[in-house]
Amino acid sequence: MKSHQRTTRWLIGFFLLVAMLLPIHSAFAQFDDNSAAQGMLIFLVTLVVFAIILIPAIFYLLTLQKALNRCSPENRAMTPGMVWLLFIPFFSIVWHFIVVLNMAKSLDAEFKKRGIPEEPEPGKSLGLTMCILGCCGIIPILGVLCSLGALGCWIAYWVKIAGFSNKLAMPMSPWGVGGIPPTAPAPLA
Template sequence: MFTLLQRGFNNPPPARNPPDAEGLFLILFCFGMLFVVFMIALLFLRSLSNCLKEVAPRNRQMWPGEVWYCLLPFIGIVWLIITVLRIADSLDNEYEDRRWKGDRDFGKAMGLAFAISVLVIGPPGGIFGLIYWIKISGYTRSLRNSPRRRSVSFDDDPTTYQRQSGNTVDENPWFQNIENEQDRERHRHEG
């Protein structure tokens, strides 16, 4: 037994072979693919954030910066589902506020299909993500390229309207709505 131990100490382990070119190429390829996927994810999330920036703050269900939580490990996929739902609700509110007709889906079905398919089948579910990305980019473009026509509600600040539009207080629809309400009330009580 002592001779076995002595033999083990006298014979060092064989030298490791340096990694071959194929193994090194495979490792670099995997890291390259991860980098490409990460860059695509950044562009995708930037597109979602830009969409929310085009929605009026009072119509948003989440802030534009909150989409970046999707990058967090483990909870990112759950946050993606929440993001898809909140963006759809925000777009619905914005379209309703502008008195536009939309499809009322606002990419919700495709976004949920993307999030769930990535969770279940992995990267092949990215085709749903591409379709969702195209839909959201279309909504962003339509919001960005059109004049901001929206309803005026009583929670709007009249001075903000005056600064943005350059109209005087007499032309402000906020005050006109108040006057119209007072006229209706007066006619209701008189009539």
């Protein structure tokens, strides 16, 4: 049954991709001299550019989902599958803020439960900076700088969440993360 669901999801995704690319192709095609070869080239270039953007986004969302999966269910502020709602245009602008806040709450609760020393609400400040800079990207002229800053913060946030996820994947020892037993106090003479 899972294989059938996975195949259905990929087919739906493929048709959504084609549905998003056809208007772009049509917009470029009206400027052609009706050459089929030129139209196909424009379509392929559009497809490659879209794939270059889509592939890192998929891996980013997989990283977020994995980090949430590594948190115990009682510590999760959101279900891991909800990160995929970031693919919804316009809605994702607001949803990214919610994902960042819930990720910080989930990681904070999980680190506290496991006794792992970490900053409070890990990744929250960097994630919110990323979201705010992304929103400021629509400002004329200044938006280019904000978008570049958002891209840098996005990469840094991705790396930071991956690090937190790896920290949660480490096996726990009786003495906490790292496996170093506590030192006994020196005997009083």
